[in-house]
Amino acid sequence: MPRPDRPTRPSARSGVAPFHVMEVLAAAKARQRARGDALLLCTGQPATPAPRRVRAAAAAAAAEEVLGYTEAAGDPALRAAIAAWHRGRYGTAVTAGQVVVTTGVSGALILVFLAALDPGDEVVLARPGYPAYRNTLAALGAEVVELDCGPDTRHQLTAEMLAALPRPPRAVIVTSPDNPTGTIIDEAELARIARWCAAHGTLLVSDEIYHGIDYGRRCASALESSAAAVVAGGFSKYFSMTGWRLGWLILPEELVGPVTRLAANLTVCPPAVSQAAAAQALHPESLAELDGHVRRYRDNRDLLLEGLAAAGIDRVAPADGAFYLWADVSDYTDDSLVWCAELLDRTGVALAPGVDFDAVHGGGRVRLCYAGAPGDLAEACRRLSRVTGRA
Ligand SMILES: Cc1ncc(COP(=O)(O)O)c(C=O)c1O
Known part of the structure; x- marks a missing residue:
């Protein structure tokens, strides 16, 4: 008789790549407990609570x-408040009926991928990019096509790159401001991408989670150029509400029903207490607070750019928005995983290894988050200088 399979055998689809920054974070927290000197520039979240009005409403x-x-x-x-906010901010014609509130942008992406993609469908992404896209798509059986995006295009994909593909993909994901690079896609280029996608039957998914955190370069919504685009937005970053687990999708009419049916089956609904309070985040008083x-992120960015240059790290992607710097450290390492582990061990500074975001060139890159305290950033640069030999 054949031996029965192990009942606890994990599925093949669960074998997604690990998120190495979580190992760095665990080690940094252990160091903080043991020595109290860890500086966490590795994770991407605000160090501030939700706006006052949100906390009071909750x-x-x-x-x-x-x-x-x-x-x-x-x-x-x-849903109505989010639609009105989008119309007011971008001059779009979004209705409440197009908005689906989700459990963060993470939940939004799972829903839209399930609603719009079949196993084997090709999805194009920029490399470097947010690893959860690639890993979630892989778990769902989609074919991920990464396009190498270097400094000449602000590490963002372009319509020209899409036109050079052997066939139009089923979907394209763009992220602006971007994680890990912090770059904002050129407004005219975003419009070209949106028009190319609409003309070729390709679904454009625009992850706009970092909208609101920009430093002078305008960040357009994909919906300004194409009503067929899907926008994912959320309360985690600009709105300083990561743990509230709330995001949204703005969908073309055809996808609203499928996404809503999937949402009901997968999670019933997003957290009710967060939903009861979140509209207060869109109040002018909250926006002023945010x-x-x-403004503090901008000051932090300038301080960190200066400190890194003094430490000998001066090849950094244009820091247009979000709260990340994507730094080239290839003068010091070609294995960012080992370099980040040693850096933490020697100095207590925790950075995100570039390999999480770029499996090809990430060995010589790191991501630094500057959402924290200015004093911590200055001290991190001092300690980095010791490692790069500039102290
Ligand atoms: C580009 C990008 N999209 C989505 C997310 C997930 O955000 P949420 O907290 O809304 O699930 C993140 C989180 O870091 C992100 O960087």
């Missing part, structure tokens, strides 16, 4: 409301 909702399941597509008032954070 406290009131928790005290006074039942907070049961909401509609699968999200609370109608929040713009204050963006």
Whole structure:
């Protein structure tokens, strides 16, 4: 009789690549517990809480409301508030019916990938890029096609690159401002990409999670150029609400039903307490508070650029937005994983290894997050100088 298979055997699709920065983070936290001198520039989240009005609304909702399941597509008032915010900010014609509230942009991406893609469909991404796209798509059986995007295109893909592909892919993902590079895609180029996708039957998914965090270069929404684009946005970054787990999709009409049915089956609805409070994040008083954070990020960015240059790290992607610097450290290493581990060990500075974002060139790159305290950034640069021999 053949031996039965192990009941706990993991699926083949679960064998996605690890996110190495989580190992760095665990080691940095251990160092912090043991020695109290860790400087965490490795993870990508604001060091500030949600806006005051959001916290007050959540406290009131928790005290006074039942907070049961909401509609699968999200609370109608929040959907309307997000649509109005998008119309006001970008001059689009988005309606509440096109908005689906999701469990972060992470949840949004799973829903749109499931709703629009079949196994084997090709999806084009920029390399370097956010690793969860590649890994989630791989788990869902899509074919990921990475396009090498260097400094000449701000590490962003272009319509010309899409036109050079052997066949139009099923979908393209763009991210602007970008993680890990912090670059903003040129406005006219985004319009060209959107038009190319619409003309070739390719779904454009625009991850706009870092919108609001930019330093002078305009960041357009893909919906300004194409009503057929899907926009994923969220409360985690500009709105300083990572742990509230709330994002949204703005969808062409045809995808609203499939996404809503999938959402109901997969998670019933996004967190009700977060939904009850999130519209307050769009209030002018909250936006003023959040713009204050963006001013601090800008100062932090300038401080870090200066400190890195003094430490001998001066090849950095244009830091247009988000709160990341993508630095070329190939003068010091071709194995960013080992370099980051040694850096942490020797100095307590935790950075994200470039291999997480770029499996080809990432051995000589690191990502630094500057959402934290200015004092920590200055001290991190001092310690880095010791490692690069510039101290
Ligand atoms: C480009 C990008 N998209 C999506 C996400 C996921 O965000 P959320 O917290 O909304 O799930 C992140 C988080 O770092 C990100 O950098």
